[in-house]
Amino acid sequence: MVIEGCPVVHLHDSPDDFACLLKALYNPFYFAGSSVDERIPFNNVTAILRLSNKYDIQPFRQKSIQELKKVFPCTLHDYDAIYPLGTTITLTCHDIIQSILLARACTTLELLPCIYYLMSRFSMKTLLRCHTLLPRDEMEICLLGREKLQEIRETVALSFLLDPKPSQHCSNPTLCERRCLTTLNRTISNTLHLGIYALTTDPELAEILLCGPCAEEKLSAHRAARENLWNELPNYFGLGTWEELRSAQK
Structure with a gap:
């Protein structure tokens, strides 16, 4: 035209x-x-x-x-x-x-x-x-x-709290174990930590009031759990792996 x-x-x-x-x-x-x-x-x-x-x-x-x-x-x-x-x-x-x-x-x-x-x-x-x-x-x-x-919120997102065993270097094992269990109960009942918010950083971690060695071990476990969840995120939605997605995109 x-x-x-x-x-x-x-x-x-x-x-x-x-x-x-x-x-x-x-x-x-x-x-x-x-x-x-x-x-x-x-x-x-x-x-x-x-x-x-x-x-x-x-x-x-x-x-x-x-x-x-x-x-x-x-x-x-x-x-x-x-x-x-x-x-x-x-x-x-x-x-x-x-x-x-x-x-x-x-x-x-x-x-x-x-x-x-x-x-x-x-x-x-x-x-x-x-x-x-x-x-x-x-x-x-x-x-x-x-x-x-x-389904995985307990095994991944909350894994750092599921084992209340204190650190070998804990200064007060009884107190730290009790506080860890108390935090676990409170966290499970908080809707912020449902599976759909599985990557959310726990705001109560800084308030657990554990001794230094116990707090560091729990935080380390929490970081590792989040990294594992992220690495598996594509698989949860049937998309394969991150590497496979990157290769398919090229």
């Missing part, structure tokens, strides 16, 4: 998405990168990834993936930096559902474990209300992974 002597190509992309891509193409500062204080809007990043993947604009595709890793981290170190204790996740269930679909469509599979984990933290009521927005097999992955995380 030609209009006023100019060829016209009909595009079926979202006008908003295409506007983001044009801004990134013609304004070098628009998509230059983000900082903790000034993030590129989430919807803009997903729009540019969607179109850069479709039109094979590799620099923008890679940049979009790097920006999304600031929302859906792929290492425990980055997760702790992005979501420290007390952080409120601002993404909606709809945002995360769209992220799942986008990650699948663009083969950015390394993002999926964290996306699924964040989605599993929503209440069951919220998940059921949003279930029509996600294919059934994807919702099954989320719900089954959520169930697995709940």
